[in-house]
Amino acid sequence: MLTKIDLCSMALLKLGEKPIQSLTDDSASAKLSRTLFDPVMDTLIASHPWRFAISELNLTKNTDADFLIPSNVLRVIKTSGRIAGDRILSDTEMLRITAIVRTSVDKYPPYFISLAATRLAMEFCIPLLGDQTVFRMLVALYETELQTAKFIDSTTTLNDSISDFSLINTRF
Secondary structure (H helix, E strand, O other): OOOHHHHHHHHHHHOOOOOOOOOOOOOHHHHHHHHHHHHHHHHHHHOOOOHHHEEEEEEEOOOOOOEEOOOOEEEEEEOOOEEEOOEEEOOOOEEEEEEEEOOOHHHOOHHHHHHHHHHHHHHHHHHHOOOHHHHHHHHHHHHHHHHHHHHHHHOOOOOOOOOOOHHHHHHO
8 A cells, every 4th residue: 555655755766865764754855755745746636637536525505505615625626606715605505516636645546656756756856956957857757657647547437438329320
């Protein structure tokens, strides 16, 4: 089972650094890991509708007559209401939303793990190494891995075929 420490260690290894044993260590690597891990992963997950991070949620009105967006929601993708800050305004009593939610590390698919490690390595590079050349190489690697990860994610399950559509039937 993959952990935050494992993922941060993978990122450090990409930089040629030693892996960490704990996020509470007093080393610069551990300090960077515990400071940057959650915001970097939240941003990476929210940046694309990754299939592993999408969830449909049913919300009920709170006492203020609106819907509070749950704290694990990183981005609302679809709602029939109007988003205002951390709330959704709607006249309905129940609301179904599709959202990108914070996902634990052990649920990351393999194609995302490599991407996440590279992204973390990018974030760690300048504070740890101060090397712009290595940073630029990581950016190029990240862009390649991002395209690959998006492709794999988008083709993970096949779309349902259109079985009964008059225009297709007429064509044949």
